[in-house]
Amino acid sequence: MNGRQVFSLAAALIVLACGLVTVAEQFPDAPGPDGIRKGGTLFEEQSAPPLADPVNAQGKRVRAYPEQPPTIPHTIRDYQIDKNVNRCLECHNRIQTGVSGAPMISITHFMDRDFQVLADVAPRRYFCLQCHVPQTNAQPPVGNSFKDVDILLRNRKQQSAQ
Ligand code: HEC
Ligand code: HEC
Known part of the structure; x- marks a missing residue:
């Protein structure tokens, strides 16, 4: 990668980051992916479940x-x-x-x-x-079929x- 390509990559990343911030402002309730911890929105930080x-x-x-x-x-x-x-x-x-x-x-x-x-x-x-x-x-959180x-x-x- 030459200097110019590195520069364009960095510029692209900055534009992407700014874009994400704008999306977060526009759609604060966008549903988050249902991973191991289900529910919540994309931009919400949920508190950890009790021990x-x-x-x-x-x-x-x-x-x-x-x-x-x-x-x-x-x-x-x-x-x-x-x-x-x-x-x-x-x-x-x-x-x-x-x-x-x-x-x-x-x-x-x-x-x-x-x-x-x-x-x-x-x-x-x-x-x-x-x-x-x-x-x-x-x-x-995940089932188990071990026999x-x-x-x-x-x-x-x-x-x-x-
Ligand atoms: C106060 C005494 C005590 C301490 C301290 C203690 N144990 Fe135990 N442990 C026992 C007794 C008594 C048993 C037998 C089962 C029972 O009564 O709960 C046992 C059972 C076990 C077993 C099960 C063995 C089997 O064959 O199923 C394991 C593994 C074990 N202890 C690991 C640990 C580890 C690792 C620690 C430290 C983090 C620890 N123990 C600290 C008293 C103790
Ligand atoms: C590298 C893994 C490892 C570590 C570290 C380890 N163990 Fe074990 N332990 C085992 C395995 C595997 C078994 C079952 C087979 C055997 O006895 O080696 C076992 C068995 C046992 C048993 C059952 C013994 C019996 O005769 O039924 C007890 C009690 C126990 N461990 C306690 C401990 C305690 C206390 C420590 C820390 C000082 C410890 N172990 C550290 C792997 C480990």
Whole structure:
């Protein structure tokens, strides 16, 4: 692109921006695209919905597939995790589990990337929330048709039996 083309492009962008401002003034109620957050107008800034409430599970949640990091069944609001403190490990570390009654972090959490088992939690497993997430009562904005592999296998068995 030579200097002249850059200049025309910049000029075109300025004209476009001014045009959008004029459109906004003329049609303040133009409906916005119905994205994940529905309703509202093109030029309106909606306030964010309130934070969803965390869910405390009764008992264990089934994992969707064997390698899934189990979801966190309890609230973790205000739990501090940084270089000095790890609130999760105050209950889930091997030595704490007798007192806390929490399940111990599994053996994979002690392995470094060469699968050497260390004495304590491996650095790559230190920040628990990279993999484990709590659940809330929020309604999912997009549907989900995930089927458990056990159900798929059962369906296939039934089909081949027919
Ligand atoms: C006060 C103690 C305590 C703290 C702190 C705590 N947990 Fe827990 N956690 C438990 C107990 C007890 C359970 C067993 C289920 C239950 O009773 O809710 C559990 C269950 C879990 C499970 C489910 C395990 C499974 O097999 O289904 C995960 C995952 C988990 N916690 C992750 C975390 C993470 C991540 C943090 C930090 C953000 C954390 N926990 C902090 C006590 C604790
Ligand atoms: C890199 C991802 C990752 C990180 C980081 C991680 N986990 Fe896990 N966690 C997993 C996976 C995957 C599983 C299930 C398979 C397994 O045990 O490795 C699991 C399993 C667990 C379980 C269930 C153990 C059992 O025997 O049923 C607990 C409790 C748990 N993690 C707690 C924690 C805590 C506390 C931390 C932070 C100190 C943490 N995890 C960090 C991926 C992770």
